Amino acid sequence: MARSSKLYHQFNHIRTFVNARVKWVRDPDLDTAVLKEKNLKHVISLKNHIVSSPSKSLSIYNASMLKSSLDLPMTTIKFVEKYRHVFSQFQPSPGLPPRVKLTTQALSLHKEEMEVHNSPTNREETARRLARLLMLAGMARLPIYVIEKLKWDMGLPYDYVTTLLAYYPDYFDVCVVKDPSSGEEVLALELVSWRKDLAVSELEKRVMSLNYGADKTRHDIAFPMFLPTSFALEKRVKTWVEGWQTLPYISPYENAFHLDSNSDQAEKWTVAILHELLSLLVSKKTERENLIYYGECLGLGSRFKKALVHHPGIFYICNKIRTQTVVLREAYRNEFLVKKHPVMGMRYWYIHLMTKT
Template identity: 90%
Template sequence: MARSSKLYHQFIHIRTFVNAKVKWVRDPDLDIAVLKEKDLKEIISLKNHIVSSPSKSLSIYNASMLKSSLNLPTTTIKFVEKHRHVFTQFQPSPGLPPRVKLTPQALSLHNEEMAVHNSETNRQDTARRLARLLMLAGMTRLPIYVIEKLKWDMGLPYDYVTTLLAYYPDYFDVCVVEDPMSGKEVLALELVSWRKELSVSELEKRVMYYGAEKRRLDIQFPMFLPKSFALEKRIKTWVEGWQKLPYISPYENAFHLDSNSDQAEKWTVAILHELLSLLVSKKTERENLICYGECLGLGSRFKKALVHHPGIFYISNKIRTQTVVLREAYRNEFLVKKHPVMGMRYWYIHLMTKG
């Protein structure tokens, strides 16, 4: 018993895996999962601008002014012409400049999408996931610009400030905090009160579902490595020992741990794992994760953890950026469990690639 306690103490305080080179191996299936959403975010963003207009249309000039803010890959005119099953141009009357609106199919999808967002079930699910996002690492506040970065992958409605937040005043409030990045005061979203019932991670829920007799401390992360991938022996040995370390909930404050210890890294991975689990797409741009990590004071730890654990996280280099994918959430290029918001997005992809 004493020997076991001594080994545990060493695991907590000694770093055994410093700056190891873990090679990156391409995963074609997960690259496809990322690639098939190319232009999707931009299409839905432009769609939202159109339907927000009183006339449900935009002049070509006004639509062109959105290129930069929507991060369109080309001019707005070319983008509209490329996706002709989503957008259509028309001239309201002779002599007036042309305008762009949604096709009947796209407008029908938009109405279905809004029905999903406005359903009581989805609204409650979104509020709870957003609350859990604020609770990670024992925090309760997050600058709104960080939430904006994660807004798409969280599946938040485009008008979430006036709909979702206003609908749950007992959950959320807006406050002012000092931005850890710039030191300036910024608006932040605050959790009104800590919700203990929500502070159970997805991995803990699985343990509770499959067998209450299994101790939560024994939780290990699911690992899915490509067939062509093989960890070198010393790294594989380290991972096996690291997996046996106690699991600390991502909703606990564990900043007391030595930041260079293996135990601290397991807690960091737990936060990353839970964060990706909260997203409807189970993936997001690497930049978004690092930005979130910087707000927690874990930016450098996030960077290392993403590289050290290719069996848990996959980094795709497709679509002009780096996207972090939670491996266990996918089988081949398909989501294992499809959120209703993602179900609607796949219908948009079908319309984009039609004909």
Template identity: 85%
Template sequence: MASSLKLFHQFNHIRTFVNAKVKWVRDPNLDTAVLKEKDLKQIISLKNQIISSPSKSLTIYNASMLKPSLNLPTTTMKFVDKYRHVFAQFQPSPGVPLHVKLTTQALSLHKEEMAVHDCPANREDAAQRLARLLMLAGMTRLPIYVIERLKWDMGLPHDYITTLLADYPDYFDVCVVEDPLSGEEVLALELVSWRKELSVSELEKREMSLNYAADKRKHDIPFPMFLPKDFALEKRVKTWVEGWQTLPYISPYEDAFHLDSNSDQAEKWTVAILHELLSLLVSKKTERENLLCYGECLGLGSRFRKALVHHPGIFYISNKIRTQTVVLREAYRKEFLVQKHPVMGMRYWYIHLMTKA
């Protein structure tokens, strides 16, 4: 016990991570997991815009005006032409501009997708994961623009503010806060009251299920590591990681800002937050900038940057699709999710429609 306490104080008060560059090695499987969702977010965003129209269609001109907000990779006309099994062009009557609507197959998928979002169990799951997002690092408020950045990977309905939040007044409230980044007043989502039953991380749940010991969550819990084939850490880095893994696990739902920000113990807490955040996402991945934006709101932006680089066995950064995407390694076997959320199940059907010959 004495030696364990000594180790805790050592890693809390000094920075022992060696000044070595941890190399980036490409992981073809995880790159494939990212690549197969190319244009998927844009497809569903345009689909939602079409469905929101009273006529369930948009003129090509109006659809083209949406290109910047939907972040389409090409002109709207070319995008619609490319995915002809999702979108169909038609002319309502002679002399009237061309319109775009959903194909029969895409409309059928949309109805199934709405049924998934409307399922009571899935609605409760979404509300709880959103509540846990607000609880990370002991906080209870988050600017709505940050949630907007994460809502796709959270698997929230596109109109979650009006369709989900209103049904959970005991969970959420909307308030005004000072933006930690700009200093301006912005709308934020606030947790009405702390929910202790939700403050158990995915890593703690897994550890308790394996060890059948409720007190295990407060002990030394290592992070699962999956290094790609032919990837070898430098010996001194490997030695550091092994020692770092033995440090006490501090829940990502605890406020541990009292720790020396440059200590190894503080880094383990930071990694715990990143690990839990990615675990809350239905895709178990998100753009690196989304994580950093979230981290800045916590005051952990620089720590997030370092942690993502220091731990390639936990996080993989893919450079595909014109951005950097952070993937939680343990959530995938090759390019497939180990546990597939119903929302992801629906998205894979859209991918099937997108790639249909």
């Protein structure tokens, strides 16, 4: 029996993770990467409501009514005043209540942003990433409320149902499924047919680009690990991780629920799913809650929670901005994305306006 087969058999039937607490160590660079986007989602959400109105403006009263739905961190008026290079208040005529619109600079950025979203290249790339999101763990459908939670980090246009899905009837359809959490029937997005060409993970692509053979591409893949210099794993944890990395790599697009859920092999498959999911996001990060929601749809919610804690060299959990954000470490160098998606490029321009004095 080959070494990999022996390892597969051994780690699929026993749980070897040591009974040691993997400590959390702050990473200032990744904290900065999260912090610099503070309120960005709120700014763009309010911007989208403004440009969606027929007059391209909202009354202060109507804008204030959005505070709860947009989860604004302060009153809408204070929010508008805080970001005066994005939003502008004006009075249409004497006696009428003031309204809010976008500044000339923000409106120009919005038009550029829409050009990015609507370009055939980006639209096709986004549709393929969305299809892969549905295909993870061998599934083919996902409740729409889960997609809504991931919409921002996926870089989907705010009106993606009409501006994206409508262009790809051969990719997507809407169906009704039973929600795994509540048991109620909910709307879901379904993949019309399985796309084998898309079922290749980012890690597999990376190995293939190095011209390894097919068997090596399939099995001998270790996850890139990046630990801050101040971080030191306990020796027994380090030994476990090194052994765990040698286990066969199972594609996150395969259904591997036949594995013993408490085995190390099952955990490597779980980490592969999390790694691929974060790789599909334009920001390479998302709130921990979003990952758990997604994991629960797969029946992997508790496994996701454990994997995120066990592998600090792969995933970083940032505790800034009143939430926990999971960051894919390898996607960043210092506080910057290694590969910047065009949607992220536009978002950084919004940040520039937000921080302008």
